[in-house]
Amino acid sequence: MATDIVAQLADSLAKAGVEEGELSYKGQGRKLDDAKSVEEIVKEIQDFQGLQALRLEGNTVGVEAAQAIAKALETKSEFKRCYWSDMFTGRLRSEIPPALNSLGDALMMAGARLTVLDLSDNAFGPDGVRGIEKLLKSTACHTLQELRLNNCGMGIGGGKILAASLIQCHKSSSAESTPLSLKVFVAGRNRLENDGAIALAQAFQLMGSLEEVHMPQNGINHPGVTALATAMQHNPNLRILNLNDNTFTDKGGIAMAQALKHLHSIQVINFGDCLVRPAGAIAIAETVSEGLPILKELNLSFCEITEEAAVTVAQAVKNKDQLEKLDLNGNSPPTTTFAITPFSTPPSAPRPPDVSSFLSFPSPDKLLKLGAKRALLIEQQQYFNSAVSFSDGLLKKAFTTPSFQGYSFVSSLLVLLGLIKSEDKVKPVLVVPGHLQALEHVVRQDYFPKESVAVLEAFMSR
Template structure:
């Protein structure tokens, strides 16, 4: 080595940190190409008795240097934590798997039991994952608690290899009576996409031990998000979920909200820049009503959320006793919406909870086309079979107390409500209530508006319509907050008060439908939370119902009164 290189190496090694079982060469910027270049490092490792943590990040290690370091590690059976991020800058892609495999083999030979492994910021791609595949499967990693692989360029292939290695590691460790209990998983900026995320989701579900999941910027769309949601609900100790900068849309957000409602320990949710949109935001507001008892931080920034939906989220968030941050920057609130949101938070003495709104995108263009969310909703062809009608209307297909003839009449009515049927059939109201389900909110909302079309001035017939409305809404609104909010969200879309996704279209409204809602709002089954949701959107988008004249004003008054009623 040149004298200058030796001097630089000696200077770098003079900054080595010792203590608490840790030997750190972090950030020394050393270029370690061969055995000679790591002689001093190897000597330090050899001499360190009781080595438990080794930091090599911020240097660049070649194959020969890795072999020399590995030789020293073969005797370090107490080693638990390897901080090996940013360790291959300037190296050939083909070198990295060899170096990783060499280091991993040394740990396995030593009988080390790792609890933490950080390989972040090593652009090694799928081949790099192969370099640690055997290590992750081995007993050395059966004790692993934290695994960090941020910014490694794994791609779909690497994600699948990693998932298979974690799965195999879990199965082998379980056979030994001590299953792998990974607590922290971080793999941001890896282009895992749907297939990679779905493969990892299966491993997460199998382990069921995760407390933190960090997978931002991975190009995951709603199918991958739905797979992760299935895994999330099987990890009851989850505290942090960071999926920033992926693409949820309504369907992914609904799936995630459904999964999260089962968890009680979540403290941080980061769905920023995930395109949750307004319908998804409403579902998350419902989640806050029912669950998340100790949530501290919610990030829904840059999600194409409108002002009314943001207000609904904020109203739910301020009721969480431990909530510290609600981030709604970069959405579509507009100047008035931003001001209304700030005022509401200030009025509740929670203004410090709200982050900056400086990057707000302004009000969403009403003429903007909805992006294709690849929704799988399909309209059933009407072929006269009860099964198709049941599917079309979101009805129960199982044992029903209604007689066959009565059920057929109910199904016919639900497909196309007619006044004479409603007024003539003796048990129509109870049978409708038994059949209608909140599990298909779009069909439920459509049915409600169809029944509202039958509103008339005849006192007896009007009473029948309102009693039927009561029967339907009592069933729908008695569901969980998530189900009831989904129904109300669909209703808002059909009423033109909320921009929706998918195939749900605005209905042609008449005053009678709003008068039915006015009646419903005053009933005990219509909670203050539900009224607040409708009132927020009606007050922010009232012009959408201007054709209904005084009926709109009567509904608005009833909602406002309900919102201020103590329940």
């Protein structure tokens, strides 16, 4: 009985999260190989009057299955939002472009006008970008407002194709007096590097409509950062700029400081782990002190900023009434600089060397930062990566299995962590840092229910 009630509650919560006009198969872990495997989905699409959005995240879609779904979408003229992240797990890279081409062709045939296109976490490389190239250039994307391509492995080549497609879309839409006005652009962890960033900067400058830009961990150095800074000046409504874990150096930091002078709507600046160095930090501080009236967050952590530069930054934000967070952690030396303003982040121990960042984007500078135990740290990180990969596969399947009792799982987890007592006298395990790191990873994943995260947070924050 209790299990049935929990299942009903979970079903109600899932339905409550569905937007108007939306059909969702999010996180169901379906393996959709052929037309037969998607018969139910196809029928529901066909029967859904006024379909505006389709969620396929967390499933795996083959070419034939994609073609069948595409056929059903060909008549959906009111369609607006594609939530298609993480839907090619286990597929050959060669399968992805034809699958995307089929879906894109269907949307164009339907006369759809997209506002959201989310293909994050698909790791499709430059070939995947070619799979959406025709769609991006079409009238279907003249109305696009959000483009999310996080963690897709586009590389320099994919970045250039994407930039050219956006420029062409802007050109053709402008000819119809409805210029492309993209508001949100997300492309973290894509190895865009300088050439990819410079190409995209041209598109950004042309559009001039961006409100959020997220491009962390792309291996961009100061030439690419400078190009992006120039482009940002032409986007006066920009509210969020996240370039975390790229390499500015003082040249890029100074260029970005100049760009920020034109961005009076900016609320969140994340240049953490960007090596802005003292000159870049001081230039940014000067811009902050002279303007940016509604700034809420400023992250210059792990940027090799000296104590003097950190003090200058802290003083610059002292009178910012809306500031909620200032992060200067991980700079050298760690001092009481953070206590200068009540909005500042409290002092904390230096962050361990970021091995994952080095493995994602290796550089001599990052390798040296790992210290004398770098070989051991890298080996440990590789073991950790293998462990979380196994956990992801196991938990993703578990949470998407109808018979799985999620609340019982969380209760057992709390017992093993020693946070609650078991009626069956189950003893807690010896908790080591690796356990907590793995837990921190899994609760951030889409498959982990938000209500379970809230329960864990409530107990662990005591």
